[in-house]
Amino acid sequence: MEPLLPYSHFENWVMALGIAVGSTALMYFVRCFTIRKLHQRAERSPGRLDEFAGKMLGATYVSFLLCIGVYLGSLFLVLPANYKIIVSRIAVAALVLQLVVWADAGLRAWRTQFMATHDDGARKASSLIMFFMLRLVTWTVAFLMMLDNFGFNITTLVASLGIGGIAVALATQNILGDLFASLSIMIDKPFEIGDFIIVGDALGAVEYIGLKTTRLRGLGGEQIVFSNGDLLKSRIHNHKRMQSRRVAFILRVAYGTPDAEMARIPQLVRAIVSARDDVDFERAHFFRYGEWSLDFEVVYHFKSPDYILHMDAQHAILLEVYRCFERERIQFAHPLSVIRVAEPSDPAGGWLPHTLARAGKTAPVADSTPARH
Structure with missing residues (x-):
């Protein structure tokens, strides 16, 4: 902005002083008004954003406002080039310093809120490490920016920090890997x-x-x-975050069970499972010819992740299936190994025990031993 009059005139200095004082007072008034409004909103409807913003604005220094006011007032004066550079650099340094103070205040408010809502000591320890590292990075970046603002060549310093950081990371990569994994567990x-x-x-x-x-x-x-x-x-x-449990079990029915009873088994099981309010029936099917049994697969969903309640429900369902099979005279299969001795008069293709029983014959059983489930 072009100055109105030469800097040697008294009126210009008075105008610059007025601009500096007025702008500083205005910024201070806006700061106080905004903080009061944020506190009122936080009291009416508590929210983290209002609290954080209020604490960050509360960390605004009057010296920063004064530096900005002086810089605005200097725009109305004709100053030598080196003086202008000094004023502008001081204003930029004040701005960078105030930004890092706001960031630090926000991090400290976040840390306080986090500590108040978590009781786990290990998680608190991890969070303290994380907040310390974030604050360290914030202040380091701000320090480098201020050095660069005042004309220092920070390229060599940044390169040295990078090389040193790589050396430290290589020497402690296992420890740092576990540390960052801990932070990941805490955040995710x-x-x-x-x-x-x-x-x-x-x-x-x-x-x-x-x-x-x-x-x-x-x-x-x-x-x-x-x-x-x-x-x-x-x-x-x-498993704690499980919404429901999918339960599948197999019913083994003896060979020789009439086909009419085989067809009724899925309906019987459906009625037993569907009678409970804490489970959702999915299906029941005859799905396999086993070595010694006719296998039915039953699937249902238990509505709670609690393992004990799930076992109580399964206990009740299996017990009711057993009672139902007793009433309907449906025989469970038992693992048996049956060996027969064929006679020359036997037809090719073998026989079934229940067929011989209807014919009044007895199957010659050489051995009957239980097999593993």
């Missing part, structure tokens, strides 16, 4: 304390999430320890 939350998870052939409840390791309490009471980096590279099954 694939599991939390108390969740029951399965990782490979290990399963148990999450007992501790630390900076380097995560520990599970196995079903046998033993403690299973994973490094955070290895844990995130594995496939994790989180």
Whole structure:
């Protein structure tokens, strides 16, 4: 902006001083008014955004407002080039410093809110490390920007920091890998304390999430320890976040069961399962000729992820199926190995035990031993 009069005139200095004082007072008034409005909104409807904005604006320094006011007032004066450069650099430095103070205030407010809503000590420790690193990066970037603003060549410094950072990262890559994996667990939350998870052939409840390791309490009471980096590279099954359980079981019916009863079995099972309010029946089908049984597959969905309740429901369903088969005289299959001795008069193709029974004959059984399930 072109100055109105030479800087040596008294009127120009008075105008510049008035602009500096007036703009500073106006910015201070806007700051106070905005903070008061944000606090009122936060009291009416509590929200993190209003609280964060209020705390950030509360960290606005009057010296920053004064530097901006002086810079605006200097625009109305004719100053030597070196003086203009000094004023502008001071104003830019004040702006950078105020921006980093706002960012730091926002990070500290976020940390306070996070600590108030989380009781897990391990998660708090991880969050403290994360917030410290974020603040360190913020202040480092601001420091480099201020050096560059005052004319220092920061290229060599940045290159040195980069080389040093690479050397430190290579020397501590395992530790840093587990540390960043811990931060990833904290932010992404694939599991939390108390969740029951399965990782490979290990399963148990999450007992501790630390900076380097995560520990599970196995079903046998033993403690299973994973490094955070290895844990995130594995496939994790989180059973606590299960919405429902899909349950499938097989009913083995004896060979020789009449086809009319075979056709009724799916309807009988459907009626038993559908009678419960906590399950959704899916299907029941005769799906396989087994070595010693006729196999029916039954599938239903239990509406709760609770394992104990699921087992209670399955216990009741299987018991009711057993009672129903007793009433209908449907025989469960038993694993048997039957050996027959054929006679020359037997027709080719063999025989069935229930066919011989209807004919009044007895099948010659040489051996009957139970087989494995």
